Amino acid sequence: MNCRCIQRALLRWFDANKRPLPWRTEPRDPYRVWVSEVMLQQTQARTVIPYFERWMARFPTVQALAEASLDEVLKMWEGLGYYSRARNLHRAARHVVTHYGGALPRAAEALRALPGVGRYTAGAIASIAFNQRTPVVDGNVRRVLCRLFARADDADIWALAESLLPEDRPGAFNEALMELGALVCTPRAPRCAICPLRRLCAARAAGTPEAFPAPRRSSSTPLVRVQTAVIVAGDAVLMGQRPAEGLLGGLWEFISSELRDPPQESLAMMVERRVGLDVSAAPATLLGETRHAFTHFRLVRTVWLLHLDAQPAPTRKHGYARVQWVRLDELPQLALTRSDRRVWHMAKDVMRAAP
Template structure:
């Protein structure tokens, strides 16, 4: 057999080996695998983007309890959706989920489209997510290319280059399409994701236990971690902000952030420039009884690091003008607000409550 034909035969057998491995060793008890409706699979796929399974499970279960179907999600206030998302990060996912649910309710009769183009047209659903939804919930034949599958294919075929590059991504999509079996699409899709998440891990892959090890070019090289190629690292810039924590009469003042950008749509402390006392005078019409700076807090994002300078401002009374604002509101200090909160804001609220 010619070398090209042998390679083709080994590659075309990948699906059967992944399926056999999945049936014996794959994950079968994840909550979204039980009653895998398009809605449940969709929510799980969005939550799993850049987030580990063990982190997602409790969030998914709480989310399904509160929003058992698309209409329940679409009808809910976005603040409640963000509240249940608090701690998962990448909050644009939650905003897009809520926005897409409204479109599904209003334009698709409350059912996720069974057509991949219509599914991709919804906010927050790209090609890979749409393919995963249709393969895992409906058994349709579509390739996926999440981070785990990229890693398996890049190593098996020794595809050089960072997958974020257009040419590399195009090659990986071709391979994902080529390896698709004609049947058992649910099991194959889950198996590929599981293989990448468990054995073909980013670091220290378990090549000896992998069902693809006999033909994996990355393993044959002796340096499997060389693939997939990595994006050139850039030093994360450090940004600074001052978060003002106004407190009065057992309540704390929070401000809703703009709908886009960092922590878009979440509630947090007002970020101020200059003197916090001047901000209270201008924005609230009251002078603090005192202000106390707290120790700096650091929060790391994917592209930068944020240095937060918290300042506690004790006010003599709750200013009346807050009641006229759509983006400012008082919340009891002894309760966790049922709105979306970024992790450092939630942490600071807990510290405020304990120091009351």
């Protein structure tokens, strides 16, 4: 297949049809490209836009991000999910300030040495911000290329993406492939009739564009059950901060623990084990269940509301970096997971309705 025809058709279409996204301001700023590419992982552009604009208003430069506290960074990220992305951005910004004077390195290999920057992100920054001839392959690019060449699987897809890159405008070409996958060559019902590559596309010629690439065999995602205690005393609620490393690291949560199978640990035993408080005599109200889907598992939380008369100091912080009473009016300032925000809404509704 003629690479030049693909390049010309795709770039012409991109120039006329690309969305005016806030990270596409000219000249391209490497920091804005980097932040947008990290935010866009696993997240749609329309969701990312308000987060990106708030982030840039608060952390307009690598330097500003490096000087911020992790708590503030996580707070700005709250609701976007996959919080390791925010922690890695923060660590990488400090690395860039210390080792590169605040300017991102231009080469993909140097970019890949930064925390959280993999092959995809390094290729995107190097090509889009620095016009380097480096390929990118995300879900959209994979789908477009598999269809264009009628490939059932994505073996050698990176080499194929690299072979198609033009000498000039490699970054625009990468963005154009991603944009085509997002707007035209969609997973279901691709809009072949308006596609700039329709005359070159092998899957369309075969009459079965949706058959490419072949679906991956899905494995069932495991279910994790957690019990949660919203412990309220007067005008404060007891909160635990998760350790910086690991899933949802650095975020705050209501005192919780996974229920093993069979679930032998009572709520009071769990609270005792995690924070060293005896809540066995406190009245407990069942608030209900919340459900949340992560990439590798589904989470179901059973949520209880407990009222204490006083605010005893926690004597243990098993599995938490910090445990402390937080005033109810200060809770909105803490970085919580989306699931914990839902838990708080449930608790507030019941507390408001209480006589």
